[in-house]
Amino acid sequence: MPLAGGEGADPLAFLASAPLATGGIPAYALGMHAIQVEALTKRYGATLAVDGISFATEPGTTLGLLGGNGAGKTTTIAMLLGILIPTAGSIRILGHDMATDRFAALARMNFSSPYIALPGNLSVRENLRVYGHLYDVPALKHRIGELTEELNLGEFLDRPAGQLSAGQKTRVALAKALINRPDVLLLDEPTASLDPDTGDLVRGWLERYRAQSGCTILLASHNMAEVERLCHHVLMLKRGRVVDSGSPQDLIDRYGQDDLEAVFLDIARERGKAAPETVP
Amino acid sequence: MRASTRRIWGMMYRHLTLYRRSWPRLVELAYWPVLQMCIWGFTTNYMVQRMGASGVAPGAGMLAGGALLGGVLLWEVALRSQMGVAISFLEELWSRNLGHVFVSPLRPWELVAALIGMSMIRMFTGVLPAILLAWLLYAFNLFALGPIVVLFFANLMIMGWWVSLAVVSLILRHGAGAEPLAWSLLFGLTPFSAVFYPIAVLPWFIQPIAQVLPAAHVFEGMRAAILNGVIRWDHMAWAFGLNIVWTLGAALLFAVQFRAARVRGALFSVGE
Numbered sequence: 001m002p003l004a005g006g007e008g009a010d011p012l013a014f015l016a017s018a019p020l021a022t023g024g025i026p027a028y029a030l031g032m033h034a035i036q037v038e039a040l041t042k043r044y045g046a047t048l049a050v051d052g053i054s055f056a057t058e059p060g061t062t063l064g065l066l067g068g069n070g071a072g073k074t075t076t077i078a079m080l081l082g083i084l085i086p087t088a089g090s091i092r093i094l095g096h097d098m099a100t101d102r103f104a105a106l107a108r109m110n111f112s113s114p115y116i117a118l119p120g121n122l123s124v125r126e127n128l129r130v131y132g133h134l135y136d137v138p139a140l141k142h143r144i145g146e147l148t149e150e151l152n153l154g155e156f157l158d159r160p161a162g163q164l165s166a167g168q169k170t171r172v173a174l175a176k177a178l179i180n181r182p183d184v185l186l187l188d189e190p191t192a193s194l195d196p197d198t199g200d201l202v203r204g205w206l207e208r209y210r211a212q213s214g215c216t217i218l219l220a221s222h223n224m225a226e227v228e229r230l231c232h233h234v235l236m237l238k239r240g241r242v243v244d245s246g247s248p249q250d251l252i253d254r255y256g257q258d259d260l261e262a263v264f265l266d267i268a269r270e271r272g273k274a275a276p277e278t279v280p
Numbered sequence: 281m282r283a284s285t286r287r288i289w290g291m292m293y294r295h296l297t298l299y300r301r302s303w304p305r306l307v308e309l310a311y312w313p314v315l316q317m318c319i320w321g322f323t324t325n326y327m328v329q330r331m332g333a334s335g336v337a338p339g340a341g342m343l344a345g346g347a348l349l350g351g352v353l354l355w356e357v358a359l360r361s362q363m364g365v366a367i368s369f370l371e372e373l374w375s376r377n378l379g380h381v382f383v384s385p386l387r388p389w390e391l392v393a394a395l396i397g398m399s400m401i402r403m404f405t406g407v408l409p410a411i412l413l414a415w416l417l418y419a420f421n422l423f424a425l426g427p428i429v430v431l432f433f434a435n436l437m438i439m440g441w442w443v444s445l446a447v448v449s450l451i452l453r454h455g456a457g458a459e460p461l462a463w464s465l466l467f468g469l470t471p472f473s474a475v476f477y478p479i480a481v482l483p484w485f486i487q488p489i490a491q492v493l494p495a496a497h498v499f500e501g502m503r504a505a506i507l508n509g510v511i512r513w514d515h516m517a518w519a520f521g522l523n524i525v526w527t528l529g530a531a532l533l534f535a536v537q538f539r540a541a542r543v544r545g546a547l548f549s550v551g552e
Contacts, residue, residue, distance in 0.1 A: 044544075044545075075545070078545060078548060081383040082383065082542075083379070083382050083383050083542060083545075083547045083548060084542060084543075084545045084547075084548075085539070085542045085543045103385050103387060106383060106384060106385045107385040109383075111380070111383050113379070116376060116377075116379035116380055116548070117375060117376040117377060118375075118377060118380065119294065119371075119375040119377050120375060121298060121301070121302075121375070122294065122297055122298070126293075126294075126297050129290075129293065130290050130291070130293060130294040130297075131290070131380070131384065132290070133286050133287060133289055133290025133291075133293060134287050134290045134291070134381075134384040134385065134386050135384060135385065136283040136286050136287065136385070176380070
């Protein structure tokens with residue numbers, strides 16, 4: 001279970017009381033946080049996009065990043081992926097410092113977002129081959145076969161990725177994200193623009209993959225039902241700061257609401273329970 | 281296969297697949313070099329005929345024509361090498377795929393190596409038909425110059441690569457707005473590269489610009505080989521030396537701009 005807090009919070013403090021997550025935790029991860037973030041800050045000129053956030057996640061858990069537009073979710077994910085250099089703070093993923101050793105971590109991570117495309121003029125199979133090579137996946141043909149079966153890609157495996165429906169593209173993006181059997185998976189709104197049926201299927205695949213592999217998932221989403229279903233712990237972001245955190249049920253109970261969406265609205269509109277600016 | 285080699289191959293495979301499934305793309309590679317060779321070949325034929333009619337010895341006209349055609353063919357080597365890198369990078373930009381590429385374990389130098397590999401394939405696919413055409417239509421055999429042609433090719437390819445590395449750096453800095461440089465930057469250096477005339481023909485204040493361009497030394501060397509039958513090693517040494525300096529400069533520019541793009545968060549949005 002992760003701990004979140006503003007600058008200065010001890011990201012290791014939860015270890016004393018937090019239970020281990022469900023799912024098969026990989027042997028490598030014993031005694032190690034999958035993701036450990038300390039005092040992470042990103043400033044663009046006068047704008048503070050992320051303001052000294054700290055958190056840590058245990059292997060095999062799913063952490064949700066929630067917040068309105070501009071809260072700092074995508075900026076945080078970009079820094080976790082090493083594609084954006086923080087202004088201050090540190091990130092360790094699977095024990096690797098992302099400032100000095102990011103490629104070792106990137107080989108064991110993957111990422112999916114509906115807002116970043118795969119080459120549309122390559123077929124699904126060709127796209128998976130490209131990323132299989134980039135991630136140095138052993139027995140690539142076999143792995144593509146596995147993903148084809150698990151994610152039902154067979155009927156469009158040899159069609160150009162650009163000609164697929166939104167739901168099919170999401171499945172392909174997920175296949176790309178799982179091609180290297182990642183130990184850490186970052187997902188930016190993985191079910192955005194999907195119909196409820198496809199969205200439900202995707203959530204099911206993610207649950208199964210995490211349970212089977214012990215993968216740690218960090219999920220940014222605006223779909224509160226999705227977060228309630230998938231996440232063990234949630235960080236509520238607002239104006240670049242963590243304003244609250246806890247398990248979905250814990251947050252629902254504390255705010256006296258029926259679901260996470262109502263909690264989200266309370267925090268966004270600063271009503272109901274006085275939302276703290278930072279978690280002590 | 282080592283992981284690094286495999287990542288480079290993965291990026292090359294991504295681009296090769298595009299050509300495998302699109303014959304217009306394949307034809308386009310050879311289109312401009314062949315067109316250039318047709319235009320300049322017929323122009324050369326006409327000039328040689330006029331020179332003969334004016335009493336110039338036929339051999340002299342042929343040599344001058346050869347120098348012109350050699351210039352056309354070898355300059356295409358530089359141009360195609362430069363475009364090979366820059367357009368392959370732009371393909372990533374156009375497909376909005378850079379976000380995925382840069383969060384994979386692919387190192388920046390591996391990306392550059394893959395782009396250079398694609399550049400070599402694109403260049404040879406484009407220029408070899410033009411060389412063949414020059415031999416068939418105009419009886420001009422570039423390879424008759426001997427092994428020195430390999431050094432001419434190598435220097436011009438390297439020049440194309442460092443120019444394109446500078447172009448890619450500018451695209452990282454200025455986004456898609458810098459796209460036109462992929463087509464225009466090396467063309468803009470043509471007047472200073474002494475492709476069709478010696479450096480000495482240029483005005484005195486332009487000559488220093490030509491002197492620092494590797495291509496100018498390659499073409500001086502080419503003319504010496506065609507017109508006088510001598511190999512000017514001094515020009516080859518200058519060309520290689522300058523290429524080393526410019527390549528280091530372009531690599532530094534790329535490293536600085538790549539890091540700056542990571543600071544600004546431009547790698548997610550560079551295609552927009």
